[in-house]
Amino acid sequence: MSARTEAGKRIEKLLAAMTLREKVGQMVQLSDCGGVTDGLRQRLREGRIGSMLNVADPEVSREIQRIALEESRLGIPVIMGRDVVHGFRTLFPIPLGLAATWNPQLARACARAAAREASRAGYHWTFAPMMDIARDPRWGRIAESFGEDPCLASDFAAAMVRGFQGNDLSDPDAVAACAKHFAGYGAVEGGRDYDTVHLPEGLLRDVHLPPFRAAVDAGVATVMTAFNELNGVPATGSAHLLRKILREEWGFGGFTVSDWCAPAEMIEHGFCTDLRDAARKALLAGVDMEMQSTAYADHLEDLVTSGEVPPGLVDEAVRRILDVKFRLGLFDGRRPSAAGPEPKPEPAHLELARQAARESVVLLKNRNHLLPLSPAVRSLAVIGPLADDPYEVLGTWNRDGRTEETVTPLEALRQFLGGKTRIHAVAGLDYTRSRYTSQFEAALDAARQSDVVLFFGGEEAILSGEAHSRARLGLPGAQDALIAEIARSGKPLVLVILAGRPLTIGSAAEKADAVLYAWHPGTMCGPALVDLIFGTDSPSGKLPVTFPATEGQIPLYYAHKNTGRPPDRMPLTLIDDIPLRARQSSLGDSARYLDVGYRPLYPFGYGLSYTEFGYFNLEISSAKIRAGERLLVSVEVANIGAVEAEEVVQLYIRDTVASLTRPVRELKGFKRVRLRPQESRTVIFDLSGDVLGFHDAGMNYVVEPGTFHLWIGGDSEATLMAEFEVIA
Ligand code: NOJ
Numbered sequence: 001m002s003a004r005t006e007a008g009k010r011i012e013k014l015l016a017a018m019t020l021r022e023k024v025g026q027m028v029q030l031s032d033c034g035g036v037t038d039g040l041r042q043r044l045r046e047g048r049i050g051s052m053l054n055v056a057d058p059e060v061s062r063e064i065q066r067i068a069l070e071e072s073r074l075g076i077p078v079i080m081g082r083d084v085v086h087g088f089r090t091l092f093p094i095p096l097g098l099a100a101t102w103n104p105q106l107a108r109a110c111a112r113a114a115a116r117e118a119s120r121a122g123y124h125w126t127f128a129p130m131m132d133i134a135r136d137p138r139w140g141r142i143a144e145s146f147g148e149d150p151c152l153a154s155d156f157a158a159a160m161v162r163g164f165q166g167n168d169l170s171d172p173d174a175v176a177a178c179a180k181h182f183a184g185y186g187a188v189e190g191g192r193d194y195d196t197v198h199l200p201e202g203l204l205r206d207v208h209l210p211p212f213r214a215a216v217d218a219g220v221a222t223v224m225t226a227f228n229e230l231n232g233v234p235a236t237g238s239a240h241l242l243r244k245i246l247r248e249e250w251g252f253g254g255f256t257v258s259d260w261c262a263p264a265e266m267i268e269h270g271f272c273t274d275l276r277d278a279a280r281k282a283l284l285a286g287v288d289m290e291m292q293s294t295a296y297a298d299h300l301e302d303l304v305t306s307g308e309v310p311p312g313l314v315d316e317a318v319r320r321i322l323d324v325k326f327r328l329g330l331f332d333g334r335r336p337s338a339a340g341p342e343p344k345p346e347p348a349h350l351e352l353a354r355q356a357a358r359e360s361v362v363l364l365k366n367r368n369h370l371l372p373l374s375p376a377v378r379s380l381a382v383i384g385p386l387a388d389d390p391y392e393v394l395g396t397w398n399r400d401g402r403t404e405e406t407v408t409p410l411e412a413l414r415q416f417l418g419g420k421t422r423i424h425a426v427a428g429l430d431y432t433r434s435r436y437t438s439q440f441e442a443a444l445d446a447a448r449q450s451d452v453v454l455f456f457g458g459e460e461a462i463l464s465g466e467a468h469s470r471a472r473l474g475l476p477g478a479q480d481a482l483i484a485e486i487a488r489s490g491k492p493l494v495l496v497i498l499a500g501r502p503l504t505i506g507s508a509a510e511k512a513d514a515v516l517y518a519w520h521p522g523t524m525c526g527p528a529l530v531d532l533i534f535g536t537d538s539p540s541g542k543l544p545v546t547f548p549a550t551e552g553q554i555p556l557y558y559a560h561k562n563t564g565r566p567p568d569r570m571p572l573t574l575i576d577d578i579p580l581r582a583r584q585s586s587l588g589d590s591a592r593y594l595d596v597g598y599r600p601l602y603p604f605g606y607g608l609s610y611t612e613f614g615y616f617n618l619e620i621s622s623a624k625i626r627a628g629e630r631l632l633v634s635v636e637v638a639n640i641g642a643v644e645a646e647e648v649v650q651l652y653i654r655d656t657v658a659s660l661t662r663p664v665r666e667l668k669g670f671k672r673v674r675l676r677p678q679e680s681r682t683v684i685f686d687l688s689g690d691v692l693g694f695h696d697a698g699m700n701y702v703v704e705p706g707t708f709h710l711w712i713g714g715d716s717e718a719t720l721m722a723e724f725e726v727i728a
Pocket of ligand 1: 083127180259260466
C-alpha cells in the first residue's frame with residue numbers, strides 16, 4: 001500500500017473516531033497568548049485546537065505538542081504556524097526586493113534556507129508566500145508582494161512554494177507553504193490596507209489569480225483567504241473563490257485558512273449578522289480553518305447539530321487538515337521538536353542572503369559612470385539615517401531576525417576599506433522621519449572633506465507592511481533637505497535608498513550622480529551594497545514595479561490599456577507653458593496629466609548595469625502559428641561594455657486587436673544571463689502558445705486569432721520588435 005493510501009486510511013479511521021467537537025477543534029487556530037495557561041492545556045486535552053501560530057518559545061512549543069500527542073484522546077498533533085516571509089533568523093530582502101532579482105531560483109533557495117531555520121524552531125507551516133499583485137505603491141503590503149506583474153509574480157510564487165516545501169513535505173526541514181491572500185487583496189481602493197476591491201472577473205482571472213494558480217500547480221499545501229471584500233462579497237465568505245475557482249477549477253487539494261479574524265470581520269463588512277452567521281458563511285464558502293477569531297470554536301458544533309450546515313462540510317475540512325498533518329510527518333514523530341536558538345546563522349545562509357541582496361539592488365542612475373568606486377578612494381563621507389541602522393534594513397517581517405547579526409553599510413564599508421580610506425560618518429538625521437536639522441552642518445562638513453559622498457536613506461521598516469499605507473511617497477522627514485545640503489558640497493554623490501516600496505525620489509535623484517535602490521535587503525545589507533559600490537559585482541536588479549513620478553499618477557503600471565486617446569499621441573504642453581486663455585482643445589486631448597504628464601519616474605523592468613548590453617537579431621520561428629502552438633523566439637544579447645555583468649532579458653507581447661481590449665504590453669518571459677565583456681549569447685524563449693490568451697466575455701480562456709507584437713530588451717520600454725500572426 002502506498003504511503004498516501006495508508007495515510008488516507010488512517011485519516012478515515014480517525015474521522016470515524018472523532019466527536020463533532022474534536023472535528024471542530026481541528027478547524028481552530030489560536031495565537032500564543034502567554035504560554036501554556038490552564039485554559040489552553042484544557043482545550044488541548046479535549047482536542048479543541050488544531051493549530052497554533054506564533055509560539056516562539058521552544059519550551060512552550062514542545063509542551064503544547066506533548067499535551068496534544070500524549071494527553072488528548074486521539075493524540076492528534078498541532079500544526080504550528082508562523083509568518084516566515086523573507087527569512088527567519090537570516091533575513092533575506094523583502095519579497096519586493098527578491099522580485100527585483102528576477103531570479104526565482106534564488107528566491108527558491110532563500111525559501112529553502114528559511115524553512116530549514118524555521119523548522120528547527122518548531123514551525124511546520126509558514127504563511128507565505130504572499131502573491132497579491134500590487135499596482136499601488138501607497139499600499140504598505142507592496143513590500144510583501146512580488147510587484148505588479150502576473151508573469152513575474154507567478155514564477156516567484158511557484159519557486160518559493162517549492163523552496164519552503166522542499167522535495168517532500170515530510171522532510172524534517174520542509175514547511176508547508178501558504179498562498180495568500182486569496183484574492184484581490186492587492187487591488188484595495190486608494191492603496192488603503194483592508195479597503196474595498198472591485199475587480200471585473202476578467203481582470204481578476206488574467207492579472208490577480210495567475211500567481212495563485214501557479215502556487216497550486218507547484219503543490220502548495222494551504223491557501224489563506226483575504227481580508228478584503230471582492231465585488232461585494234468578503235473573500236472569506238466567497239464560495240465563488242474558494243469552492244468554484246480554487247477547488248473545482250484548479251483542483252486544489254490542501255486546506256484553506258482564514259486570515260486573522262477574517263470570519264469575524266465579515267460582521268463589520270456588513271455581510272454577516274453575528275459570529276454564528278460568520279461561522280456558517282465561512283464554512284459554506286469553503287474556509288477549513290479559522291485563524292484567531294472564535295466563530296468556529298463557538299458556533300460550528302451547534303450549526304451542525306441544528307442542521308444549518310451539512311456535517312459533510314466539516315468532515316471534508318478536517319480530512320484536508322489531517323491530510324496536511326500526515327504529509328508533514330507530524331503523526332509519525334519524524335519532525336524534531338522545537339529546539340532552542342542556534343548559536344549563529346549558517347554561513348551558507350548568510351552567503352545566500354548576501355547574494356540575494358546584491359541581485360535585488362537596482363541601479364537607477366549612474367552619471368559619468370561614477371559607480372563603481374575605486375577601493376583606493378582616499379576619503380568617503382557616509383551620511384544618512386540608514387547608514388548604520390541594523391534594524392530598519394531588515395524589513396517588515398523581521399520578528400525572528402537579530403539586529404546584532406545585521407551587517408550595516410557603515411560596518412561593511414569599514415571592514416572592506418580597512419584603514420586606507422578616511423571615512424567621515426555623520427548620520428545627519430537620527431531616523432528617516434526626523435526633521436531635526438542640527439546635524440546638517442556636520443554632514444556638509446563631512447561631505448566637503450571627502451572625495452565621494454554616500455547617502456543611505458529611505459524609509460523605516462514600520463512605514464511599509466500590513467496596515468502601513470502612505471498617501472505621500474516622498475522621502476520621509478528632512479531627508480530631501482539633507483540631500484540638498486550635502487549636494488552643496490559639489491562632491492560626487494551616491495544615493496542608496498532602502499525602502500519597502502517605490503518612493504517618489506525624483507528631486508533627490510536629480511541632485512545625485514548615482515542612485516542604488518536597495519529595498520530592505522536584510523541581514524547582509526552592508527556586504528551586498530559594498531560588493532556593488534566597489535564593483536566586485538555589477539548591479540543587475542530590475543524594477544518589479546513601476547516607479548511613479550508623483551503620487552497623483554497612481555495607479556500607474558506598464559501593462560495598461562491603450563485607450564482611444566493614448567497619452568503619447570500628441571506633444572505634451574506642461575502646465576507652466578500653457579498660454580493664458582488657451583482654447584480648451586488646443587493642448588491635444590489625450591490620457592495624461594497637464595502637470596505631470598504620463599511618464600513614470602522609472603518604468604517596470606528598468607535597471608542599469610556597470611556595463612551595457614546590446615540586443616541584436618531578434619528572430620521568431622514562424623510568422624504564423626495556430627492558437628496553442630509554440631513559438632521559439634531568439635535574440636542575441638551582447639555585453640558591449642568593459643565589465644562582466646548579468647542582464648535580465650525580458651520578452652513582452654501585445655495582442656493588437658481582441659474581443660476585449662488587451663494591455664499595450666504584457667511580460668511573457670525573462671531570463672538572466674551573465675556575460676563577460678564582449679561576449680554575446682543567443683537567448684531563446686520557448687513561448688508556449690497558450691500564454692497568449694485572456695479571459696473573454698464568457699470567462700473562457702481564449703487565444704484569439706490576429707496580429708501580435710513582440711519586444712525583447714532590458715526593460716518594459718524595449719524597442720526591438722517582431723510581429724507574428726495567430727491563425728484560426
Ligand atoms: C494578518 C496578515 O494579513 C497575514 O498575512 C498573516 O499571515 C496573519 N496576520 C498572521 O500573522
